[in-house]
Amino acid sequence: MSRRAFSLGAMSILAAFLSGCASNRELPMTTLAPKSDLGQWIYHLFIEVTLWDALILAIVLIAFILAVFIFSTRVGEAAPPKSAASDLKLEIAWTVGPALVILMISVPTVRTVFRSQPRVAPADSLHIRVIAHQWWWEFQYPDSKVITANELHIPVNRPIRLDLVSSDVIHSFWVPQLGGKRDVVPGQINELTFEANVPGMYPGQCAEFCGDSHANMRFRVMVETPEQFAEWTKLQQAVPVAVDQITDASVADGAKVFADSPCTSCHRIDGVSKGYIAPDLTHFGSRTTMAGGIMANTPDNVAKWITDPQALKPGALMPPLGLRGQQLNDLVAYLESLK
Ligand code: HEC
Ligand SMILES: [Cu+2]
The missing domain is CATH 2.60.40.420 (Cupredoxins -  blue copper proteins)
Known part of the structure; x- marks a missing residue:
């Protein structure tokens, strides 16, 4: 391939990629712009682990580059450098090193897992029952008796407690900007607790392959001010005209x-x-x-x-x-x- 053809090809791939990003900007499916406490905890965990990883990468690269210069055979040097069959100190080092790395990653991870899954719902939380169906979402508000589909309305700055159940196969509830995925398993109630802190509309998606229209099992979360949410609830409670x-x-x-x-x-x-x-x-x-x-x-x-x-x-x-x-x-x- 000529250089020109190559750069043209590369540019068109880049353009397609960038325009894909642009068209999604309106409703970003991203975990990097968290809008809830749960989303922020996960985001910080990601940043923390990435920084540790970057540090480890730097150490490994520096050690590698130094090793190349220090231990490579010089011009005119006949014998290859001698190699040790075993070295107790080195072996201890490369056992303890990775164990420490795993510890560094797992401690904040486990802490976040426990913090994000309180067994008892926080006081004042709004309970909502989420029922996953092939291929749509049902939302029931037990307190106000409201039932709706595919558009979950919640108030900002109030703890939300979702009880997730499935009416058929395994699905997974996922709103990237509001927090982690939670599987929805038939015959079981799974819970998800979070508090959204920025009003807006956030796209969600079933994240567990569940049949033909799995990719079409989307939904939206409308995070509203308490007044907007109260108004929406009132409208949903209204009895339709006979x-x-x-x-x-x-x-x-x-x-x-x-x-x-x-x-x-x-x-x-x-x-x-x-x-x-x-x-x-x-x-x-x-x-x-x-x-x-x-x-x-x-x-x-x-x-x-x-x-x-x-x-x-x-x-x-x-x-x-x-x-x-x-x-x-x-x-x-x-x-x-x-x-
Ligand atoms: C056998 C059951 C069944 C019958 C009969 C049926 N529907 Fe549906 N309908 C569904 C299911 C299931 C969905 C959800 C499909 C999905 O999103 O995957 C649906 C979705 C819809 C939706 C979209 C609702 C939303 O909020 O997403 C409308 C509107 C609708 N149906 C209207 C009708 C009308 C009007 C009729 C009669 C002419 C009808 N349906 C007959 C099962 C049925
Ligand atoms: Cu699904």
Whole structure:
């Protein structure tokens, strides 16, 4: 390969890499910009271990370079340098040395593990039950009875205690900026405790391969001020307008389409249906994303989703139900009206 071709190739790879970074800047999946106490502990641990590693690397490199100069055969020197078959002092040194290195890494690690996993939830913590499904996340707030999907709202500067359960296979709850991964294992309740300290929206992702749409099992955490969180909770607690009270004609027709369709056997809408194996749609219109956070919640996307869920999300456990035309439009208008 010519030099020019090589540098062109290298530059285009670099450009692709940099633009990839740029497009992610808005919602960074990074552990290097922690926004919670747990995230910060892990970040500091990473920096601490990296510094120790850098020191060790420097020592090894210096020793190596010195050895090359001191022990190499000189020009005109006939015999190779003599080698020792065994050297007790050296052997002790290279046993104790690595043991110390492991100690230096493991002490702060174990300390962080214990610090980040209190057995008893901190006083005043907000309890939330997280249920992982193939391939979406359900969030239940036992105190306020709110149920939502794929968008977890939490208040800033308040301890959060998540109880993580799975309804099918092993998943893993991971929000890089808020802290470490926690596996979600069927038949077991795992806990995660943290306190977010900067309001904002943080992307999350299932981090344990769980089937066809594992990569599409995303979610968002909205860290809000206490006032915003209280307001959101109030809206989620509101009972939807009764079907016979709906004023908009299209929305009212859509409500009928929903109530008369198999949608009701999987989805719950407060006062309308009791399905529980799929996302609760009582306040679907208030969510910004849908289907495991893979796309924006827009009328267009909802219509495409209902028409053919598997086309948008491989393996999605929702069947296409053959709705089209006016029926579909009305249904979408109804779903989006559920604020
Ligand atoms: C067999 C059960 C089942 C039926 C029937 C069903 N769905 Fe679903 N639906 C699901 C599942 C499961 C998901 C979650 C898919 C995912 O994200 O992987 C879902 C997701 C959705 C979502 C996105 C929700 C969100 O917040 O991400 C909407 C909207 C929706 N369904 C509407 C409907 C409508 C309207 C009907 C009736 C025409 C219907 N569904 C019928 C199982 C079902
Ligand atoms: Cu998963």
